[in-house]
Amino acid sequence: MLPEITQKLLAAKQEKGMSFVDLEKAVGRDEVWIAAVFYRQASASQAEAEKILSAIGLPTTLAPELTECPLKGLGPVVPTDPLIYRFYEIMQVYGMPLKSVIHEKFGDGIMSAIDFTLDVEKEEDPKGDRVKVIMSGKFLPYKKW
Incomplete structure (x- = not known):
C-alpha cells in the first residue's frame, strides 16, 4: 500500500x-x-x-x-511488482559479477547511493524498444586504520 x-x-x-x-x-x-x-x-x-x-x-x-527524511527501501520482502522484481533479479544474477568488475577497476569499496544519479532513456529498436538505465555513483573506498 x-x-x-x-x-x-x-x-x-x-x-x-x-x-x-x-x-x-x-x-x-x-x-x-x-x-x-x-x-x-x-x-x-x-x-x-x-x-x-x-x-x-x-x-x-x-x-x-x-x-521529512523518509524511511527508504522496499522493505525486507522480495518485490512482487514485475518491473521492480526484474531489477531484484538482475542483482541476484549480476550482483556478484558487477561487484567483481567494480573491485577490479576501483579497488575495495562501494558505489555511493547518496552521491548518485539515475537516468532512464528509451532506445528505439526495430526488434522492440529497449529500456536504458544509467546509474552513476561516486566510488567510496573502504578506509584503513
Missing part, C-alpha cells in the same frame, strides 16, 4: 495530465528524483516541495510531508 501522500501526489499529477518530465521542467530537478520524492524515497527542500505541489495543484501546506 502506498503512503497517503504518495496517493495524493499521483492523483493530482494524473488529474493535471502531467508527466515526471513535465515536473522536471517546472521544478528544475531530474524526473527520477521527483518520482523518488513522490514515492517518499527522497526528501525535498521547502522550495522544491512548494514547486512540486504548485505544479500539480496541491496546497503548499503539504510541503512538510515532502521535506
